[in-house]
Amino acid sequence: xxxxxxxxxxxxxxxxxxxxxxxxxxxxxxxxxxxxxxxxxxxxxxxxxxxxxxxxxxxxxxxxxxxxxxxxxxxxxxxxxxxxxxxxxxxxxxxxxxxxxxxxxxxxxxxxxxxxxxxxxxxxxxxxxxxxxxxxxxxxxxxxxxxxxxxxxxxxxxxxxxxxxxxxxxxxxxxxxxxxxxxxxxxxxxxxxxxxxxxxxxxxxxxxxxxxxxxxxxxxxxxxxxxxxxxxxxxxxxxxxxxxxxxxxxxxxx
Amino acid sequence: xxxxxxxxxxxxxxxxxxxxxxxxxxxxxxxxxxxxxxxxxxxxxxxxxxxxxxxxxxxxxxxxxxxxxxxxxxxxxxxxxxxxxxxxxxxxxxxxxxxxxxxxxxxxxxxxxxxxxxxxxxxxxxxxxxxxxxxxxxxxxxxxxxxxxxxxxxxxxxxxxxxxxxxxxxxxxxx
Numbered sequence: 001x002x003x004x005x006x007x008x009x010x011x012x013x014x015x016x017x018x019x020x021x022x023x024x025x026x027x028x029x030x031x032x033x034x035x036x037x038x039x040x041x042x043x044x045x046x047x048x049x050x051x052x053x054x055x056x057x058x059x060x061x062x063x064x065x066x067x068x069x070x071x072x073x074x075x076x077x078x079x080x081x082x083x084x085x086x087x088x089x090x091x092x093x094x095x096x097x098x099x100x101x102x103x104x105x106x107x108x109x110x111x112x113x114x115x116x117x118x119x120x121x122x123x124x125x126x127x128x129x130x131x132x133x134x135x136x137x138x139x140x141x142x143x144x145x146x147x148x149x150x151x152x153x154x155x156x157x158x159x160x161x162x163x164x165x166x167x168x169x170x171x172x173x174x175x176x177x178x179x180x181x182x183x184x185x186x187x188x189x190x191x192x193x194x195x196x197x198x199x200x201x202x203x204x205x206x207x208x209x210x211x212x213x214x215x216x217x218x219x220x221x222x223x224x225x226x227x228x229x230x231x232x233x234x235x236x237x238x239x240x241x242x243x244x245x246x247x248x249x250x251x252x253x254x
Numbered sequence: 255x256x257x258x259x260x261x262x263x264x265x266x267x268x269x270x271x272x273x274x275x276x277x278x279x280x281x282x283x284x285x286x287x288x289x290x291x292x293x294x295x296x297x298x299x300x301x302x303x304x305x306x307x308x309x310x311x312x313x314x315x316x317x318x319x320x321x322x323x324x325x326x327x328x329x330x331x332x333x334x335x336x337x338x339x340x341x342x343x344x345x346x347x348x349x350x351x352x353x354x355x356x357x358x359x360x361x362x363x364x365x366x367x368x369x370x371x372x373x374x375x376x377x378x379x380x381x382x383x384x385x386x387x388x389x390x391x392x393x394x395x396x397x398x399x400x401x402x403x404x405x406x407x408x409x410x411x412x413x414x415x416x417x418x419x420x421x422x423x424x425x426x427x428x429x
Contacts, residue, residue: 118428125424133415136345140317140370185390189334190421192386200382217305217381224388226404227396243353249345254416 136252305341305384307406310374310391313350314399317370324372330390335376344371344414375406 159167204211265271310327314320326339331338347369352361379387388403395401404410 121424121428125421125428128418128421128424133418135414136416138343138345139346139368183408189386189390192383192389196382196386210385215381216358216382221384221388222403222405224401226395226401228397228399228401231397241353243351243364246350246352247347248366249347252416254418 131254134254287339289354305379305381305405307375307377307379308379309402309406309410310376310402311402311404312372312374312399313369313402315367316398317368319396320370320372320397323394323396324374326394327374327391330387331374334383334387335384336376336387339375341372341374342414346370346374361388389412 200211200214203214312320312324312327328338328341349367349369350363351365351367352363354360355362391401
């Protein structure tokens with residue numbers, strides 16, 4: 001109820017402030033509005049002043065610059081400011097509205113507590129940093145246990161003599177072929193290097209500047225991506241089936 | 255008073271000094287430090303290349319092809335006297351792929367593919383040899399193996415290590 005609220009607030013103010021004219025006429029609606037604003041402002045102490053000042057400015061613009069400073073003479077269509085409210089409660093200039101719920105915090109313990117917390121964090125960080133990071137284990141190089149099963153070991157098959165001979169001769173042919181291939185490749189590389197050197201010599205004779213520019217490294221070569229050739233060309237008008245991929249790589253954490 | 259105890263100790267002048275020692279007979283074990291240090295950042299001179307540290311990355315689904323190719327590259331670099339810093343493998347990536355069923359909207363789990371990655375770290379590649387090497391690699395590149403030559407960065411180096419969420423959380427808290 002509005003009236004009862006007003007009375008309790010008045011009684012509270014009475015206790016705190018002391019001097020309070022008893023035969024005091026209040027606009028009930030106004031006071032309820034004020035109370036509501038006051039309750040909103042209880043949570044934000046420092047802003048009460050700013051809000052009050054803002055409200056003051058509005059009131060000043062609306063009613064020709066007149067701000068109430070005494071509670072008795074109020075007009076029905078004028079608004080109250082929080083500063084007025086504070087003067088009603090006879091608060092000093094720098095004080096905020098007295099808060100009931102929060103106890104006063106001491107100023108000395110706070111920075112010490114924060115420092116202690118920070119030191120603890122730093123100690124923990126140092127301990128963790130001392131441990132070197134571990135490499136992610138590579139699944140390729142770990143043989144699965146199911147392959148180490150003893151029951152899987154078999155004896156190698158017994159081959160006839162011709163087969164062994166055929167295999168030995170095949171190995172020799174293959175190694176000869178690979179040797180030829182390697183020699184050809186080495187020759188190719190050598191010829192390429194020689195051709196390059198010859199070209200650079202000729203270029204040097206032509207102009208020194210171009211030669212220097214040619215020797216410099218190629219900046220555009222760096223992020224080089226090459227796709228391998230494929231077995232077969234892409235199929236024309238191929239409709240790939242609808243589906244999706246999902247990455248299920250195991251994430252390791254230390 | 256303490257004379258009894260003193261006579262039991264093997265004092266330095268006595269012939270029994272050091273009677274229980276045996277560790278000097280065992281082979282010396284060097285303590286192994288597993289910390290790998292990067293920071294081989296080479297200067298980038300303009301004229302003579304020496305490209306700095308390059309990473310040759312090979313990606314593929316067939317592990318045998320990838321492995322053999324990386325061995326081939328390593329041998330080639332040895333032959334051409336290109337300095338190989340490291341040759342390592344990156345963790346395998348498993349991909350689960352599912353295909354939409356023809357009759358309904360359900361996804362049918364088809365299978366799991368594993369993609370393998372190997373890296374050869376090479377430093378001091380000269381500008382004259384670089385295009386030759388690239389051409390040779392290209393001619394010998396097997397099917398299904400993707401080649402990628404990049405510069406080595408610290409991010410690449412850190413990608414090999416396990417993630418440390420606690421450390422990162424603490425760092426975030428402090429800052």
